[in-house]
Amino acid sequence: xxxxxxxxxxxxxxxxxKVQELGSRISADYKGSELLVIGILKGAAIFxxxxxxxxxxxxxxxxxxxxxxxxxxxxxxxxRIVKDLDQSIEGRHVLIVEDVVDTGLTLNxxxxxxxxxxxxxxxxxxxxxxxSRRKVEVKADYLGFEIPDEFVVGYGLDYSERFRTLPYVAxxxxxxxxx
Ligand code: IMP
Numbered sequence: 001x002x003x004x005x006x007x008x009x010x011x012x013x014x015x016x017x018k019v020q021e022l023g024s025r026i027s028a029d030y031k032g033s034e035l036l037v038i039g040i041l042k043g044a045a046i047f048x049x050x051x052x053x054x055x056x057x058x059x060x061x062x063x064x065x066x067x068x069x070x071x072x073x074x075x076x077x078x079x080r081i082v083k084d085l086d087q088s089i090e091g092r093h094v095l096i097v098e099d100v101v102d103t104g105l106t107l108n109x110x111x112x113x114x115x116x117x118x119x120x121x122x123x124x125x126x127x128x129x130x131x132s133r134r135k136v137e138v139k140a141d142y143l144g145f146e147i148p149d150e151f152v153v154g155y156g157l158d159y160s161e162r163f164r165t166l167p168y169v170a171x172x173x174x175x176x177x178x179x
Contacts, residue, residue, distance in 0.1 A: 009168075034060065043098070043158070046155055048061070062086055096124045098140075101138055103136070108137075128144060130150075
């Protein structure tokens with residue numbers, strides 16, 4: 001464990017087991033149809049790369065980037081598409097993959113936006129959920145772990161672009177934020 005970490009909330013082993021479990025459920029639910037997985041950059045990139053390899057059957061993927069926190073740990077509530085999809089999703093089975101549902105503002109906006117493009121179906125998969133922070137109603141169809149209201153890093157999640165490559169999900173020591 002690196003010195004900036006206060007505690008590990010979800011271990012590497014727990015993540016690996018959950019990714020397999022979610023992959024099996026998704027494989028069964030989409031059996032026989034091609035799935036388009038849309039990862040929300042950058043936080044979902046690591047989770048998504050593991051998840052798509054645990055899904056059996058035809059899977060295509062694409063990415064979107066939206067503006068979020070910047071360097072702070074509080075949501076601005078402003079959602080803006082920074083990178084859009086490379087392809088049309090009309091008539092396709094789409095699964096959005098996100099790192100964490102916090103206030104829900106980002107996913108609420110994305111779901112509305114993508115639904116207006118007429119996919120055949122649209123579902124959500126999130127590695128983490130912080131239900132106590134919700135400002136708008138959003139529910140993941142596939143969820144990894146519910147966590148308390150704490151700012152977390154690792155397995156794709158960052159604080160000021162740091163700590164994304166940690167193999168676990170962890171809480172930082174308070175002094176890290178004071179620097
Ligand atoms: P929401 O719009 O408030 O639900 O926030 C979603 C986005 O905020 C996530 O995709 C993350 O990029 C970021 N975020 C929310 N909570 C955390 C956290 O605990 N650690 C790192 N990023 C977070």
